Amino acid sequence: MTNQTSQCSIEKTLKQISGKWKSVIIYMLLKHPVCRFSELQRLIPDCSRRMLALQLKELEQDGLITKKVYPVTPPKTEYSLTERGKDLRTVVEGMQEWGKH
Amino acid sequence: MTNQTSQCSIEKTLKQISGKWKSVIIYMLLKHPVCRFSELQRLIPDCSRRMLALQLKELEQDGLITKKVYPVTPPKTEYSLTERGKDLRTVVEGMQEWGKH
């Protein structure tokens, strides 16, 4: 065994959702199941384009969202949650509720 | 109003629990309601003493845990969750479950 890290899996979860905008993106995709890049920009105005692209890429690599690219001009992409991503509903909505006090 | 940040409270929650060990600490305090500093060290061996002290201090400042100091030699402290902290149960346990696959 390589590393038993306190017998808890929270660290792995944290790594995947603690990116500055990841949980917000997931939250938005729960409410708007299919989003274009620009829609997410509007939904999360404080997140820069660069950051949005970065976080989306990581989320995709981690298998939490899928990206569908339409080969058209101008480009069009659509993002949505995978099943794995949807499973975070409890966590993300819990965060939202808790944050409201 | 200063900043409406996408009408969602997730960012605030994230700030309070995204410290590298905060959610793990909360998780441990859910299972072991009263812990000494050294107990937390044993429960979370990958977290250095420095980091543990730091995260505990921030959690305390954010009102998620309370610290009871016994004026004895050698020093003895006990940490436990506040109500506000306990309210994170859903989130933290959700993270644990999700992390297990």
Add this chain to the structure above:
DNA sequence: CAGCATCCCGGTCGATACTG
């Protein structure tokens, strides 16, 4: 035992500009 002080490095993130 339960911390704090210091040094320091690598990753994170904003600003800005460019591209297919």
Add this chain to the structure above:
DNA sequence: CAGTATCGACCGGGATGCTG
């Protein structure tokens, strides 16, 4: 429209050593 490239500032966090 949906990104990528580059630069630079900031700071989270590791290593180590000291203290009441």
